[in-house]
Amino acid sequence: MRVGDLPTHKRLLAALAGNVQSPPPVWLMRQAGRYLPEYRALREQAGSFLDLCYTPEMAAQVTLQPVERFGMDGAILFADILLVCQGLGCDLEYREGEGPVLSTVRSAADVAALSPASVAKVVRPVFETIRLLRQQLPDKVTLIGFAGAPWTVASYMVEGGSSPDHKHIRDWALSGDAGFDGLMDVLVDITIDYLLAQIEAGAEAVQLFESWAGSIPEGLFSRYCTQPVARIVEALTKSAPQVPVIVFPRLADQAGYAEIAALSGVSAVSMDTEMDLAWAVAHLQDKVTLQGGPSPEDLVAGGDRLKKSVEHFLQLCGQGPYVFNLGHGIVPQTPPEHVADLVRWVRQGLT
Ligand code: CP3
Numbered sequence: 636m637r638v639g640d641l642p643t644h645k646r647l648l649a650a651l652a653g654n655v656q657s658p659p660p661v662w663l664m665r666q667a668g669r670y671l672p673e674y675r676a677l678r679e680q681a682g683s684f685l686d687l688c689y690t691p692e693m694a695a696q697v698t699l700q701p702v703e704r705f706g707m708d709g710a711i712l713f714a715d716i717l718l719v720c721q722g723l724g725c726d727l728e729y730r731e732g733e734g735p736v737l738s739t740v741r742s743a744a745d746v747a748a749l750s751p752a753s754v755a756k757v758v759r760p761v762f763e764t765i766r767l768l769r770q771q772l773p774d775k776v777t778l779i780g781f782a783g784a785p786w787t788v789a790s791y792m793v794e795g796g797s798s799p800d801h802k803h804i805r806d807w808a809l810s811g812d813a814g815f816d817g818l819m820d821v822l823v824d825i826t827i828d829y830l831l832a833q834i835e836a837g838a839e840a841v842q843l844f845e846s847w848a849g850s851i852p853e854g855l856f857s858r859y860c861t862q863p864v865a866r867i868v869e870a871l872t873k874s875a876p877q878v879p880v881i882v883f884p885r886l887a888d889q890a891g892y893a894e895i896a897a898l899s900g901v902s903a904v905s906m907d908t909e910m911d912l913a914w915a916v917a918h919l920q921d922k923v924t925l926q927g928g929p930s931p932e933d934l935v936a937g938g939d940r941l942k943k944s945v946e947h948f949l950q951l952c953g954q955g956p957y958v959f960n961l962g963h964g965i966v967p968q969t970p971p972e973h974v975a976d977l978v979r980w981v982r983q984g985l986t
Contacts, residue, residue, distance in 0.1 A: 665964030743814030780838030849886025
């Protein structure tokens with residue numbers, strides 16, 4: 636479904652509404668983060684990553700850093716998909732070099748012990764960050780809110796952090812235990828409330844990160860990705876039909892991407908690094924705006940390799956509704972100058 640009647644000075648919103656923009660609007664996943672010296676400075680001042688997320692003045696400043704440095708068309712709220720886990724009562728910690736570490740949820744009893752009613756209170760500073768950003772952002776820049784999709788958030792809760800094989804969540808999902816469906820239901824409900832509160836505070840578009848769509852067991856994609864995402868999108872469209880929803884089902888197969896793109900209420904799909912672009916243009920771009928671009932590794936490499944990739948995406952995707960981005964988030968070792976090059980090449984062409 637397309638969203639109509641949007642302000643035309645917001646190029647990102649125009650593209651998400653299905654209008655071809657030339658050049659396409661650009662923002663990058665993880666555009667705020669450790670590759671920027673100004674981020675590292677504020678992160679040190681905050682003490683911990685979670686303190687940074689929960690201090691609205693600082694989180695707003697970090698959100699603005701890449702917008703000020705590179706002039707992106709979109710600003711993605713600085714927060715994390717796992718804050719809601721803390722809201723549900725899980726212990727959450729980010730360890731240097733290890734990433735997030737959480738207390739585990741692996742049974743119906745563990746699910747029953749979660750506290751959905753306390754999520755809103757814990758994540759409340761995020762809404763204040765959004766309100767500050769709407770005052771501080773240039774009018775032409777679109778503020779993007781976000782959440783993790785249920786399977787991806789569940790994967791961190793069940794595994795207790797990042798995992799190479801997602802064995803525990805896959806086994807639990809395949810076991811047919813109603814406890815797992817109970818967990819997914821809780822996550823659908825809190826994600827709807829969380830995103831609606833972000834929209835109420837001023838988020839102008841939202842992205843659902845299904846970063847681990849690729850680990851959903853064969854045959855269960857519809858049940859644990861498409862259907863939960865559909866329930867969320869349906870609720871958002873009912874209450875906030877003007878706000879476009881971008882879905883990133885990373886490493887889903889073509890059938891999975893096609894299912895997500897066919898959902899009523901999905902305005903855009905974000906393409907991962909494995910996507911066959913010609914296929915996406917032929918089979919998805921008539922239904923949704925495409926979002927995507929070079930791999931994070933191309934961005935680290937920079938130079939000709941990055942330039943060729945930028946050119947490839949502009950040529951293949953730029954004839955239809957398109958938002959320039961990456962195939963996944965910026966990694967810490969990325970030279971900031973490469974991001975500046977990318978934005979310049981998208982805006983001014985490659986000559
Ligand atoms: O600029 C932005 O994109 C906005 C903020 C943002 C962060 N995380 C900040 C962050 C967003 C949108 C996310 C989403 C997120 N978080 C995802 C989905 C996107 C993806 O990458 O697939 C996932 C899976 C997470 C969970 C998460 N958060 C992990 C696995 C890690 C550790 C890995 C790492 O890069 O350190 C985090 C930490 C995190 N989230 C950092 C940042 C800037 C680094 C923390 C630090 O500063 O020490």
